[in-house]
Amino acid sequence: MAPTPDAANFADPGFIARLQRRDEDALEAVIHAYLPQIYRAARGAGLDAQNAEDASQATFTTFLEKIDSFEGRSHVRTWLFGILYHKIAETRRAVHREETAEDIDEVMEQRFDERGMWSQPPREADREFFDAEIRRHIEDCLETLSGVQRMAFLLREVEHMDSAEICNTLEVSRTNLGVLLYRGRNRLRECLESRNIEG
Amino acid sequence: MLHCKDVHHLVSSGAVDRAGLMKRLELKFHLLMCRHCRTYVAQMTALGRGMRALAGRQRPDPATLARLERDILDECCGHHHDSPGPT
Numbered sequence: 001m002a003p004t005p006d007a008a009n010f011a012d013p014g015f016i017a018r019l020q021r022r023d024e025d026a027l028e029a030v031i032h033a034y035l036p037q038i039y040r041a042a043r044g045a046g047l048d049a050q051n052a053e054d055a056s057q058a059t060f061t062t063f064l065e066k067i068d069s070f071e072g073r074s075h076v077r078t079w080l081f082g083i084l085y086h087k088i089a090e091t092r093r094a095v096h097r098e099e100t101a102e103d104i105d106e107v108m109e110q111r112f113d114e115r116g117m118w119s120q121p122p123r124e125a126d127r128e129f130f131d132a133e134i135r136r137h138i139e140d141c142l143e144t145l146s147g148v149q150r151m152a153f154l155l156r157e158v159e160h161m162d163s164a165e166i167c168n169t170l171e172v173s174r175t176n177l178g179v180l181l182y183r184g185r186n187r188l189r190e191c192l193e194s195r196n197i198e199g
Numbered sequence: 200m201l202h203c204k205d206v207h208h209l210v211s212s213g214a215v216d217r218a219g220l221m222k223r224l225e226l227k228f229h230l231l232m233c234r235h236c237r238t239y240v241a242q243m244t245a246l247g248r249g250m251r252a253l254a255g256r257q258r259p260d261p262a263t264l265a266r267l268e269r270d271i272l273d274e275c276c277g278h279h280h281d282s283p284g285p286t
Contacts, residue, residue, distance in 0.1 A: 022275075024272070027272065027275065028268075028272060031268050031271055031272065032268065035264060035267060035268055035271070036258075036259070036264060039259055039264070039267070040254050040257065040258060043254070043257040044250070044253065044254050044257070049259070053263070053267055056267060056271075057267065057270060057271055057274070060271045060275070061271070061274060061275065064275045108207070111207075112202075112203060112204040112207075115202065116202030116203060116204035116205065117202060117203045117204070118203045118235045118236075121235035121238070121239075122235060122238045122239045122242055123238075124234075124238050127241065127245065130241075130242060130245050131245060131248065131249065131252075134245060134246065134248075134249030134252075135249065135252065135253075138249050138250065138253050139253065153246075153250065154250060154254075156213065156247075157246070157247040157250045157251060158250055158251055158254045163213065163216070163217075177213070178212035178213060178214055179212070181211065181212055181213045182208065182211045182212040185211040185243060185246055186211055188246055189242055189243070189246060192246075
């Protein structure tokens with residue numbers, strides 16, 4: 001049996017050529033390597049188990065449909081996550097309304113005085129308490145993020161992608177990514193803090 | 200000199216990863232002096248930890264993954280999982 005390539009040489013032109021020939025071993029290797037990550041990201045983006053399965057499957061189907069136009073400029077993983085991101089955006093548009101007003105900038109602005117010091121500092125909580133609060137509320141609070149904010153946050157924190165790869169996956173600029181992470185994390189923190197105050 | 204507002208921005212936007220040595224030192228110094236920013240930074244770290252924990256709880260079982268893998272292969276190339284792999 002042909003040796004199973006690991007993620008490290010998925011970028012190899014020979015490997016891409018095998019995928020383009022629909023070489024089953026190559027295909028199986030990619031699916032095996034990335035399906036768990038793709039599924040995990042779909043769940044993290046807010047899809048339920050069934051929708052996450054469907055989105056994962058659709059991601060690989062699209063990947064294969066488009067494999068002939070893949071030039072290997074981006075890594076296979078970047079490409080797969082990019083496809084998934086678009087699938088999720090489609091699904092979310094059907095169920096969620098994407099907010100356009102960005103109120104979190106205003107909220108954060110009000111937490112500082114004119115000298116740039118905290119006027120409303122974050123509520124202190126010990127690590128265990130805060131972790132427990134996150135565990136209780138994170139799924140609800142993630143719903144306050146837009147789709148792209150949430151995806152940027154999870155690619156960074158769960159998949160440990162660097163900024164360049166996230167920018168390629170989501171097709172955003174470096175500056176834009178900073179804004180997405182800023183708003184996503186602060187929305188999440190604000191939401192958790194308000195839950196914590198309400199008990 | 201860094202103010203709290205700069206600190207919260209550097210940390211939550213991820214700009215701190217690209218900050219130069221001087222800026223990092225300033226940040227370290229600020230955090231030594233400022234309890235509120237220490238709280239904020241600890242909470243930012245906790246958010247990442249919480250997200251990874253959620254991902255761990257939502258991990259599919261191996262049987263589900265194996266089934267999905269077969270479904271994808273079936274769909275794309277009429278793959279039969281009982282066939283002898285090599286070509």
